[in-house]
Amino acid sequence: MASTLVKKYFREDTLPHIWCPGCGNGIVTRAIVKAIDSLGLDKDDVCIVSGIGCSSRAPGYLDFNTLHTTHGRALAFATGVKMANPKLNVIVVTGDGDSSAIGGNHLIHACRRNIDITTIVFNNNIYGMTGGQYSPTTPTGDKGTTAPYGNLDANFDLCELTKGAGASYIARGTAYAAKQLEKYIADGIKNKGFSFIEAITACPTYYGRKNKKGSAVDMLQTVKESAVMDKAWDKLTEEQKEGKFKIGKFHDVKKPEYTEQYGKLIESFNKGED
Amino acid sequence: MATTTTVGLKSHTVEDKWCKGCGICVAFCPKNVLELENEIVVVKRLEDCIQCGQCELRCPDFAIWLGGK
Ligand SMILES: Cc1ncc(C[n+]2csc(CCOP(=O)(O)OP(=O)(O)O)c2C)c(N)n1
Ligand code: SF4
Ligand code: SF4
Numbered sequence: 001m002a003s004t005l006v007k008k009y010f011r012e013d014t015l016p017h018i019w020c021p022g023c024g025n026g027i028v029t030r031a032i033v034k035a036i037d038s039l040g041l042d043k044d045d046v047c048i049v050s051g052i053g054c055s056s057r058a059p060g061y062l063d064f065n066t067l068h069t070t071h072g073r074a075l076a077f078a079t080g081v082k083m084a085n086p087k088l089n090v091i092v093v094t095g096d097g098d099s100s101a102i103g104g105n106h107l108i109h110a111c112r113r114n115i116d117i118t119t120i121v122f123n124n125n126i127y128g129m130t131g132g133q134y135s136p137t138t139p140t141g142d143k144g145t146t147a148p149y150g151n152l153d154a155n156f157d158l159c160e161l162t163k164g165a166g167a168s169y170i171a172r173g174t175a176y177a178a179k180q181l182e183k184y185i186a187d188g189i190k191n192k193g194f195s196f197i198e199a200i201t202a203c204p205t206y207y208g209r210k211n212k213k214g215s216a217v218d219m220l221q222t223v224k225e226s227a228v229m230d231k232a233w234d235k236l237t238e239e240q241k242e243g244k245f246k247i248g249k250f251h252d253v254k255k256p257e258y259t260e261q262y263g264k265l266i267e268s269f270n271k272g273e274d
Numbered sequence: 275m276a277t278t279t280t281v282g283l284k285s286h287t288v289e290d291k292w293c294k295g296c297g298i299c300v301a302f303c304p305k306n307v308l309e310l311e312n313e314i315v316v317v318k319r320l321e322d323c324i325q326c327g328q329c330e331l332r333c334p335d336f337a338i339w340l341g342g343k
């Protein structure tokens with residue numbers, strides 16, 4: 001048996017999903033579905049594209065047009081889908097590794113083009129699927145199987161990265177504040193341009209164990225306590241910011257969208273202009 | 275099997291085939307309505323429930339929801 005929401009939007013026979021007990025991926029996936037539901041979109045007008053990773057398995061459970069592609073390449077496939085059928089609401093589900101390590105180049109160029117795709121990164125600060133290697137968002141000093149003495153690299157701030165690269169809508173929410181996350185995703189889908197939503201979530205099995213972060217409940221509690229709304233953030237001292245991160249809608253601007261520009265070009269050819 | 279608990283106008287359903295016993299709904303319920311028994315959630319004190327929906331909102335497994343089957 002399932003709730004009305006699950007019956008309507010999930011491939012019920014694929015459940016229970018494979019994610020570990022308490023993994024935040026299910027919470028974020030539900031927020032995406034609720035966002036789509038709140039916009040009243042027809043299921044056939046939505047295409048959800050993912051790469052490879054625990055998070056990238058989400059579309060498999062969802063009853064929309066779905067595309068599970070190769071590691072890091074979700075945005076390349078999604079760009080193709082959107083160019084072929086600009087009317088589709090194209091949503092990319094990706095992990096921190098999928099989107100910013102192997103797929104980092106696709107991410108910055110999708111931002112630069114401001115193509116009308118909504119990307120939701122499930123940021124669990126680790127490669128979950130492959131057993132806990134550190135990713136570009138693993139905080140400096142934190143451990144992974146490939147960083148047993150602590151990660152030396154500086155970690156990406158994905159919202160700053162995508163802002164610099166040209167995305168038109170950018171927000172960061174959390175698996176704890178799932179209602180707020182749902183709103184950011186809905187606003188991202190409504191935005192005509194590239195929307196980037198970072199969902200801070202928790203991998204209790206690998207990141208949690210490697211870094212002694214406690215149970216799934218403890219980790220969600222930590223997410224709750226560490227997230228600070230952007231307005232309050234600006235009032236904190238550097239010391240108070242230690243171990244915390246900012247959430248909120250960071251960027252929302254209008255600028256030319258790629259498929260629209262492309263459509264105009266085609267139209268000019270059809271009119272016989274050069 | 276899905277079990278619906280009803281008290282007055284309120285009901286809650288749990289699909290125990292999907293519940294993984296993570297305890298998230300139990301921990302974040304503001305009214306202490308839920309408990310784990312043998313690693314499955316049970317709706318213990320539905321009379322205290324304020325129908326806030328936080329359990330359904332954060333269950334990573336879609337295993338608990340407000341309303342009937
Ligand atoms: C081309 C290629 N390289 C490497 C892998 C192995 N691999 C699978 S998932 C993954 C990382 C996943 O991390 P992330 O994107 O953060 O997703 P998560 O599992 O944490 O949700 C890697 C390296 C692969 N499948 N394909
Ligand atoms: S390994 Fe981590 S990210 Fe993957 S399902 Fe388990 S808890 Fe979730
Ligand atoms: S609806 Fe709210 S009060 Fe009722 S059981 Fe769920 S979390 Fe607790």
Ligand code: SF4
Pocket residue numbers: 022292293294295296297298299300314315332333334335336337338
């Ligand atoms: S949050 Fe969901 S999976 Fe976790 S104990 Fe509650 S009902 Fe079970």
Ligand SMILES: [Mg+2]
Pocket residue numbers: 053095096097122123124125126127128135
């Ligand atoms: Mg990850």
